[in-house]
Amino acid sequence: MLMSADSSDSAKTSVICSTVSASMLAPPAPEQPSTTAPSILGVTGRSHLENALKLPPNTSVSAYYQHNSKLGMGQNFNPEFRSLVAPVTDLDTVPPTGVTMASSSNSPNSSVKLPHSGVIFVSKSSAVSTTDGPTVVVQQQQSQQQMPQHFESLPHHHPQQEHQSQQQQQQHHLQHHPHPHVMYPHGYPQANLHHPGGIAVVPADSRPQTPEYIKSYPVMDTTVASSVKGEPELNIEFDGTTVLCRVCGDKASGFHYGVHSCEGCKGFFRRSIQQKIQYRPCTKNQQCSILRINRNRCQYCRLKKCIAVGMSRDAVRFGRVPKREKARILAAMQQSTQNRGQQRALATELDDQPRLLAAVLRAHLETCEFTKEKVSAMRQRARDCPSYSMPTLLTISTLLIDRQRLRRRRSHISGPPTSVDMHRSAKQYQLAS
Amino acid sequence: MLMSADSSDSAKTSVICSTVSASMLAPPAPEQPSTTAPSILGVTGRSHLENALKLPPNTSVSAYYQHNSKLGMGQNFNPEFRSLVAPVTDLDTVPPTGVTMASSSNSPNSSVKLPHSGVIFVSKSSAVSTTDGPTVVVQQQQSQQQMPQHFESLPHHHPQQEHQSQQQQQQHHLQHHPHPHVMYPHGYPQANLHHPGGIAVVPADSRPQTPEYIKSYPVMDTTVASSVKGEPELNIEFDGTTVLCRVCGDKASGFHYGVHSCEGCKGFFRRSIQQKIQYRPCTKNQQCSILRINRNRCQYCRLKKCIAVGMSRDAVRFGRVPKREKARILAAMQQSTQNRGQQRALATELDDQPRLLAAVLRAHLETCEFTKEKVSAMRQRARDCPSYSMPTLLTISTLLIDRQRLRRRRSHISGPPTSVDMHRSAKQYQLAS
DNA sequence: AAAATAGGTCACCAGGTCAA
DNA sequence: TTGACCTGGTGACCTATTTT
Ligand SMILES: [Zn+2]
Ligand SMILES: [Zn+2]
Ligand SMILES: [Zn+2]
Ligand SMILES: [Zn+2]
Numbered sequence: 036m037l038m039s040a041d042s043s044d045s046a047k048t049s050v051i052c053s054t055v056s057a058s059m060l061a062p063p064a065p066e067q068p069s070t071t072a073p074s075i076l077g078v079t080g081r082s083h084l085e086n087a088l089k090l091p092p093n094t095s096v097s098a099y100y101q102h103n104s105k106l107g108m109g110q111n112f113n114p115e116f117r118s119l120v121a122p123v124t125d126l127d128t129v130p131p132t133g134v135t136m137a138s139s140s141n142s143p144n145s146s147v148k149l150p151h152s153g154v155i156f157v158s159k160s161s162a163v164s165t166t167d168g169p170t171v172v173v174q175q176q177q178s179q180q181q182m183p184q185h186f187e188s189l190p191h192h193h194p195q196q197e198h199q200s201q202q203q204q205q206q207h208h209l210q211h212h213p214h215p216h217v218m219y220p221h222g223y224p225q226a227n228l229h230h231p232g233g234i235a236v237v238p239a240d241s242r243p244q245t246p247e248y249i250k251s252y253p254v255m256d257t258t259v260a261s262s263v264k265g266e267p268e269l270n271i272e273f274d275g276t277t278v279l280c281r282v283c284g285d286k287a288s289g290f291h292y293g294v295h296s297c298e299g300c301k302g303f304f305r306r307s308i309q310q311k312i313q314y315r316p317c318t319k320n321q322q323c324s325i326l327r328i329n330r331n332r333c334q335y336c337r338l339k340k341c342i343a344v345g346m347s348r349d350a351v352r353f354g355r356v357p358k359r360e361k362a363r364i365l366a367a368m369q370q371s372t373q374n375r376g377q378q379r380a381l382a383t384e385l386d387d388q389p390r391l392l393a394a395v396l397r398a399h400l401e402t403c404e405f406t407k408e409k410v411s412a413m414r415q416r417a418r419d420c421p422s423y424s425m426p427t428l429l430t431i432s433t434l435l436i437d438r439q440r441l442r443r444r445r446s447h448i449s450g451p452p453t454s455v456d457m458h459r460s461a462k463q464y465q466l467a468s
Numbered sequence: 469m470l471m472s473a474d475s476s477d478s479a480k481t482s483v484i485c486s487t488v489s490a491s492m493l494a495p496p497a498p499e500q501p502s503t504t505a506p507s508i509l510g511v512t513g514r515s516h517l518e519n520a521l522k523l524p525p526n527t528s529v530s531a532y533y534q535h536n537s538k539l540g541m542g543q544n545f546n547p548e549f550r551s552l553v554a555p556v557t558d559l560d561t562v563p564p565t566g567v568t569m570a571s572s573s574n575s576p577n578s579s580v581k582l583p584h585s586g587v588i589f590v591s592k593s594s595a596v597s598t599t600d601g602p603t604v605v606v607q608q609q610q611s612q613q614q615m616p617q618h619f620e621s622l623p624h625h626h627p628q629q630e631h632q633s634q635q636q637q638q639q640h641h642l643q644h645h646p647h648p649h650v651m652y653p654h655g656y657p658q659a660n661l662h663h664p665g666g667i668a669v670v671p672a673d674s675r676p677q678t679p680e681y682i683k684s685y686p687v688m689d690t691t692v693a694s695s696v697k698g699e700p701e702l703n704i705e706f707d708g709t710t711v712l713c714r715v716c717g718d719k720a721s722g723f724h725y726g727v728h729s730c731e732g733c734k735g736f737f738r739r740s741i742q743q744k745i746q747y748r749p750c751t752k753n754q755q756c757s758i759l760r761i762n763r764n765r766c767q768y769c770r771l772k773k774c775i776a777v778g779m780s781r782d783a784v785r786f787g788r789v790p791k792r793e794k795a796r797i798l799a800a801m802q803q804s805t806q807n808r809g810q811q812r813a814l815a816t817e818l819d820d821q822p823r824l825l826a827a828v829l830r831a832h833l834e835t836c837e838f839t840k841e842k843v844s845a846m847r848q849r850a851r852d853c854p855s856y857s858m859p860t861l862l863t864i865s866t867l868l869i870d871r872q873r874l875r876r877r878r879s880h881i882s883g884p885p886t887s888v889d890m891h892r893s894a895k896q897y898q899l900a901s
Numbered sequence: 902a903a904a905a906t907a908g909g910t911c912a913c914c915a916g917g918t919c920a921a
Numbered sequence: 922t923t924g925a926c927c928t929g930g931t932g933a934c935c936t937a938t939t940t941t
Contacts, residue, residue, distance in 0.1 A: 097904070288933090289906060299787070299932050305908070306930080328782045331915085331931070348907095354940025355904040461790055461933065467904055530912070721925090722914065732924050738916065739922080764923075781915095787932030788912040894925065900912050 096361050099278050099368060100288050100464015269363055270345075271295060273371035278464040281344040282337070285327040286463040293350020294341075295464060299330065304341045308348055314338060361466055529794045532711050532801060533720055533897015702796055703778075704728060706804040711797075711897040714777040715770070718760040719896040726783020727774075728897060732763065737774045741781060747771060794899055 272279035272295065278287040280297035291301035306312065314334040317323060323336035330337055356364075385391060705712040705728065711720040713730035724734035739745065747767040750756060756769035763770055789797075817823060 291906070297932085298934085301907085302932055303930090309908090328784075331784070331786060332781075334930090351907070352940090353906060353938075357941070724914070730924085731926090734915085735924050736922090742916085767922095784915070785932095786914060786930075788910095788934080790933060 096356050096364050096464070096466020097289075098465040098467065099273070099276075099364075100286070100462065100466075269367045271364060271367045271371065273368045273375075275372050275375050278368070280327075282340050282346070283325050283327045283330045285330075286461065288462045289464055290352055290356075292341075292346040292348060293352065294344050294346045296341075296344075296346065297327075298461065300337070300341060300346075303330075303334075303337060304346050307338050307341070356466070364466065529789050529797050529897070529899020530722075531898040531900065532706075532797070533722055533895065533899070702800045704797060704800045704804065706801045708805050708808055711801070713760075715773050715779070716758050716760045716763040718763075719894065721895045722897055723785055723789075725774075725779040725781060726785065727777050727779045729774075729779070730760075731894070733770070733774060733779075736763075736767075736770060737779050740771050740774070789899070797899065 270281065272281055272284070272287075278295050279285065280287045280300050281294050282296055282300040285297035285299060287295040288298045288301065289295070292304055296304075307314075317333050317335040319333070319336075321336060321339065323329070323333040325333075325337050325340040384394070703714065705714055705717070705720075711728050712718065713720045713733050714727050715729055715733040718730040718732065720728040721731045721734065722728070725737055729737075740747075750766050750768040750772075752766070752769075754769060754772065756762070756766040758766075758770050758773040817827070
């Protein structure tokens with residue numbers, strides 16, 4: 036796993052990638068294998084600070100957060116059993132370090148269309164890795180270790196339920212995963228935790244929270260990991276207009292608990308850590324997708340996702356956003372916008388049947404070796420030959436079919452808009468000028 | 469089908485038109501053709517965000533919901549067969565995308581008198597579409613795709629019954645409809661689903677839920693679709709005092725599953741999606757009118773109606789109503805009231821025989837070219853002529869007859885008040901201050 | 902002082918209940 | 922089965938506090 040140093044902004048700079056207190060956190064799963072601490076595979080040092088590029092836009096970040104009043108959604112907690120202990124955060128006792136995990140599978144410079152809004156996700160590496168210095172690769176044995184400390188530390192922790200917590204966050208381990216259904220959220224890989232110290236573990240991917248092994252998780256699109264030379268990851272999800280919640284994809288209202296998130300996820304996380312909440316275990320496979328429209332359907336997975344993306348009481352940032360940070364954010368958003376633009380252009384082309392047809396046809400005629408004319412000639416020649424066989428042509432219809440399939444999949448990802456959407460009108464993240 | 473981009477309000481602009489997740493939603497009908505994903509015919513982008521108008525009314529919405537204690541009504545479910553499967557929603561696994569469908573047949577700016585209370589329904593387009601941005605036209609292959617995801621996704625889904633589910637929501641497809649009697653409600657077009665992203669598919673009509681092909685459905689009157697520049701539709705039914713249930717016209721107790729609805733319909737829909745309820749197919753023509761007094765007569769059609777008006781687990785909205793939204797609702801109610809006022813004024817005039825007579829007479833005398841005097845003159849001239857024919861006069865009595873007919877029809881629609889009405893006194897939707 | 906967020910508030914709703 | 926009521930959770934807003 037890759038961990039990038041997260042300079043976050045202001046916070047603790049000295050903390051060096053502290054691993055999670057696995058022991059405390061992960062109660063051994065009765066039937067599951069015990070949790071192991073992640074091992075560092077490789078570490079690369081990386082220079083930073085020079086990032087201090089001049090992106091002195093006096094634009095305020097707050098301008099990019101929007102208000103969204105919106106809708107919650109489903110709900111589905113079976114009162115019958117609440118075996119899952121809500122990871123009650125109890126920071127006081129918890130160590131401040133957070134480790135970010137990135138899925139190593141994500142290749143740098145990869146631009147992926149993510150589930151949420153079908154926007155592209157620019158992996159950090161693509162955006163910046165070029166000149167980046169060192170990167171730390173951490174191999175995790177268990178996901179639990181990556182879990183936010185509060186889980187372990189919290190006094191109210193209910194061990195009895197922990198047996199379920201065993202999760203294999205790691206891609207590597209995914210396969211080996213003994214129990215497909217993990218009951219404990221702790222196993223989630225922790226994202227975004229910025230290392231306070233200079234050496235932070237940064238996820239290779241801007242959306243490390245959703246590593247390969249958790250593909251089932253809908254990943255926010257438009258995430259842009261900006262990391263310029265040593266700069267900590269930003270992991271911003273931007274839809275071209277507003278910053279999105281890294282947990283559910285809704286409009287983010289600010290940087291809450293270390294993560295750009297919406298009012299809903301902020302409140303949910305706050306409640307989760309305030310009380311020693313124990314959420315009922317996921318009734319599915321602990322991999323519920325968390326989107327605006329369904330974020331209330333599974334508290335267990337929602338909290339898991341919150342933690343996965345890095346929400347933590349330790350990551351809290353107060354006060355005004357430092358200029359440098361602001362500049363970085365704006366830059367990330369711009370990059371995101373650019374990426375989106377390209378993405379959109381491509382999508383537009385793909386969705387524009389006439390244009391696509393024209394393009395395909397043109398290309399076909401220009402390059403196909405079996406056009407009517409050519410074939411005629413061939414036939415003629417063939418006829419002059421004793422035995423010959425007709426070539427099979429790839430038809431446009433074939434291409435169209437594939438396109439439909441693609442579109443279906445895409446829409447599937449972004450999810451259908453609901454009537455609720457209409458009523459949305461809330462506050463969004465805004466960078467003050 | 470028309471889909472308009474719903475810019476909702478603020479939401480993500482960058483979202484690229486996500487199509488409906490047909491695959492997930494529509495379970496293949498055993499005997500029916502498989503569902504296909506809708507194809508986008510055209511998409512128009514629309515600007516948004518500027519909507520950020522200041523609508524700072526501190527009025528609370530809850531004040532407009534009333535309590536209604538009510539009355540039940542008929543009930544007649546034959547236990548013998550329940551062939552219809554209730555669309556059990558099970559979002560977790562479902563993709564978030566929803567496509568809104570509007571019946572293209574509904575023309576914008578149409579003001580229709582609806583069944584329920586004989587009040588006018590202002591289609592969204594009429595109210596606002598003018599300056600609205602782009603609209604997306606989606607051609608749907610199957611109606612199921614448009615169905616709320618829960619239907620497909622729900623684990624409890626009963627395939628055996630799906631064969632009936634094949635429905636042609638689309639007008640286009642209506643004709644082709646293989647099975648006149650659809651057993652599965654899923655086929656219903658989903659209304660109001662806004663795409664979270666900037667480019668959303670918005671129903672062309674404010675009441676897309678009740679597309680042409682479902683004309684038989686009684687539509688609530690007094691519905692007012694307020695959509696100001698990019699604002700999402702409100703689709704509020706207001707009787708001058710309280711917000712009405714879009715399903716049955718009873719007093720709405722709140723915004724449930726994305727629709728203003730009464731406690732009864734809320735509970736009914738909840739039960740429908742919780743259990744894999746299979747309602748017996750409608751014994752009529754699947755077009756039973758759903759009114760407070762008869763809503764319990766046909767579960768099949770009631771659920772169908774619920775879906776038609778947009779109820780969906782994906783449309784759930786939690787938390788307090790945003791101020792902007794609240795303001796919009798109040799404005800819509802006011803508009804509704806105004807409309808009602810005009811409507812009433814007209815109705816009053818029509819029902820005041822003496823006044824009507826006077827008015828008609830006056831108009832007649834002022835404009836008719838065949839008044840006694842004029843005719844006399846004409847006759848005289850005619851007599852001087854060899855051959856002439858007497859003109860046929862349209863008499864006032866003719867007008868009166870038509871009026872009676874109209875009145876009869878109207879009362880029929882609104883339905884006679886039952887004794888139950890008198891005992892009603894339940895909670896109604898109220899906007900808190 | 903300005904900008905931003907953690908928390909507190911409390912309007913609102915999904916669901917569960919249970920008498921009818 | 923239905924639907925009036927009640928409960929717990931949700932999230933839009935507002936305020937106190939922190940940081941620049
Ligand atoms: Zn969120
Ligand atoms: Zn879950
Ligand atoms: Zn109702
Ligand atoms: Zn019926």
